[in-house]
Amino acid sequence: MKKLICLTLSLLLLSFSFVSCAEQTPREGEDSSSPASVSSEPAETESESLPESETETHATEEPVISKYEYEYVPPEDGSFTICGVPLSEYTQVLYFPQTQDNSFMNHITYKNRLAETTASAIGSELEIKVARNEKMFTEKRYEHEILFGTGFVRDGIPEPDLSKTYYGVTADGTVYFCSPAVAVFPYLWELFLEEFFGVPVKSGQPSAGCAVPECYRELKLMDGASLESQGYSLVFEDNFEADELDLNVWRHRGLGQEGGGFNAASSVTLADGFLTIRGDYRDGEYGEGWYAGQIALTQWYCRGYFEARIRCSTCLGRNKDMWSAFWIQGPGPYNAETSQGGIGPGGAEIDIMENFGTDHFTSCIHCAWGEGAGEVGGEVNVVTGLGNAYDEEFHTYALLWDETYYRIYLDGILVQCTDHKAGTSAVEEQVVLELVPGSTVPLDLSETREMVVDYLKIWQK
Numbered sequence: 178m179k180k181l182i183c184l185t186l187s188l189l190l191l192s193f194s195f196v197s198c199a200e201q202t203p204r205e206g207e208d209s210s211s212p213a214s215v216s217s218e219p220a221e222t223e224s225e226s227l228p229e230s231e232t233e234t235h236a237t238e239e240p241v242i243s244k245y246e247y248e249y250v251p252p253e254d255g256s257f258t259i260c261g262v263p264l265s266e267y268t269q270v271l272y273f274p275q276t277q278d279n280s281f282m283n284h285i286t287y288k289n290r291l292a293e294t295t296a297s298a299i300g301s302e303l304e305i306k307v308a309r310n311e312k313m314f315t316e317k318r319y320e321h322e323i324l325f326g327t328g329f330v331r332d333g334i335p336e337p338d339l340s341k342t343y344y345g346v347t348a349d350g351t352v353y354f355c356s357p358a359v360a361v362f363p364y365l366w367e368l369f370l371e372e373f374f375g376v377p378v379k380s381g382q383p384s385a386g387c388a389v390p391e392c393y394r395e396l397k398l399m400d401g402a403s404l405e406s407q408g409y410s411l412v413f414e415d416n417f418e419a420d421e422l423d424l425n426v427w428r429h430r431g432l433g434q435e436g437g438g439f440n441a442a443s444s445v446t447l448a449d450g451f452l453t454i455r456g457d458y459r460d461g462e463y464g465e466g467w468y469a470g471q472i473a474l475t476q477w478y479c480r481g482y483f484e485a486r487i488r489c490s491t492c493l494g495r496n497k498d499m500w501s502a503f504w505i506q507g508p509g510p511y512n513a514e515t516s517q518g519g520i521g522p523g524g525a526e527i528d529i530m531e532n533f534g535t536d537h538f539t540s541c542i543h544c545a546w547g548e549g550a551g552e553v554g555g556e557v558n559v560v561t562g563l564g565n566a567y568d569e570e571f572h573t574y575a576l577l578w579d580e581t582y583y584r585i586y587l588d589g590i591l592v593q594c595t596d597h598k599a600g601t602s603a604v605e606e607q608v609v610l611e612l613v614p615g616s617t618v619p620l621d622l623s624e625t626r627e628m629v630v631d632y633l634k635i636w637q638k
Contacts, residue, residue: 247392249375251385257299257374259321259389260350267352268319269305272326273359274562282359282559284309290363291325298376298384323352325362335393339563342591344369345393352389357590360558364582364594368394379581398589404636409482413474413635417452422472430473430609438467438499438614445470454612456490456499456626469499469612469626477605478505481637484575484586485610489532490626491568496615501567501628503530503574507606511553516545519580519600526553527606529585530574531613532567540585542597558585558593571631578602608633 257264269291273284284307292302308314308328315330327337333347337355344354344365354365370376372394374384401411415426422445429442441462444455456469489501507524509515515523526543533539543555565572565588575586583601585593612628 245372246394247372247390249372250388251375252388255386257384257387259346259352259387260348260391262321262350264299264303264387265301267303267321267323269303269323270308270318270325270329271305271359271362272308272314272324272328274326274328282557284359286556287359287363291366294363294367294370297381298370298374300383321350323354325354325366326359327355327357329353340590341395343393343395346389346391348391356592357563358558358560358592360556360593360595361591364591396591404482408638409636410638411634412481412637413476413478414632415634416450416632417447417630418450419447421447422452426475427472428475430471430611433463435469435471436614436616437618438469439463440471440611440614441468442470444468444612445472450631452610452630454610454628454630456612456614456628458620458622458624467499467614467618467620469614471609471611471613473607473609477607478635478637479603479605480578480580480601481635482575482577483529483608483633483635484573485529485633486571486573486631487530488569488571488627488629488631489530489567490612490628492532492534492626493620495533496617497619498615499618499626500613500615501530501532502528502609502611502613504528504609504611505576505578505606506609507602507604511544513545516553517599518542518544518597519603521545521599522604524602524604524606525597527576527578527583527602529576530587535566535568536564537561538563538565538567538587538592540593542583542595544598544602554598556595556597560587560592563587571629608635 259267271284271287271291288305288307291305296302303323306318308326313328313330317331324331327339331347331351331353333349333351334353335343335355339357342356342361342365346352352369354362354369356362356365367378370384371378373389374387376382376384429440429445431440432442433439439461443461446453446455454470456467458467459465461468483505485503487501487503490499492498492500505527507526509523511523511526515521516525518525524544528539528541528543531539531541538560539557541555541557543553545553572588573586577584577586578601580601580603582594582596584591610630610633612626
């Protein structure tokens, strides 16, 4: 009997026209446009909601602002105030929590994005401070604050809730942005400036001033009807209800040695409506060693909404085990000549999910750092502290990839939003599900690992 599946999607706050990519055609087997497998590891909501459609950006038209809850009217004197306080008196405070992989995240990246967005909107920057520890900040450090993070306690700010993303302004003018992921804050700041400063995101237009009132905004979840209302349609769905993998739709990828083990077709099975990729130590088709598996769609896709419901394998940590991965890879190679995200034919590697441990979610965008770069660089996002047992429970992992951003979601919560370096990839790329054998697998030889996938769905305009 067909499984009943709850498709959990996330609200896209901005609606953009779709820039079409090359016509999609199936690609079977390995060829010059189908790169050999590479590791996907980095070098390392519903009370008051935003309107469903806010800003439309068209390839041949100027951006236009749709109607918000707060209708933007610039002050006649061109001033910038929040609850009557001049914006120039505010200090931005970015709460940057320590995580076990904090070395792979750079707070300078997010400070710079906040500063650049502010400067483009008002022609000057605000002072930005970083709070870098795990304690709650119950007292004000600055007279007028714009707070990014869940580590602040102030009158009028809701208690931290890591199950949603929200922001607002208190009666005394304190501005707050709350999300489980630091990587989302620059995007939320853009949304704030768009509504209250009248600055369309990515337009490059300066603000004519602002008079921001007390308010509250929350990103609500999206369902299939919401996607359809924005022009998306379901173009692919596999609920894995067959007895074996359909090799017209999927192919085994990267067969043979990878990392500290082997990828093998025999590691991939279907049963009871689930796809399972098993990791174990055995004397198999490539000799004795650790075995896992990697499969990819034969059809390549350019942009859209990609979602999988997965129970990740147990993982003891980065390069200490096997890990589950759901990712998308372009034709490559990822260097300054062919990659750089949106301006090269190589595209970008989009790691929607890599699981390196219980309660540890990682996503990353890989491409060349920029003009003249000789190596690939990654914008890594790490989220911990959600209390999710990823190796015991199913969770949904999703990517909304359009011409403006890569937006990555965990259980419907936006956890990363970036156009890493040169914009989003504009070429067809391949969707991959993989249990990755690390460079070393120091496990007892009797141990096993399993990545279990309930479904994969793709929506496009």
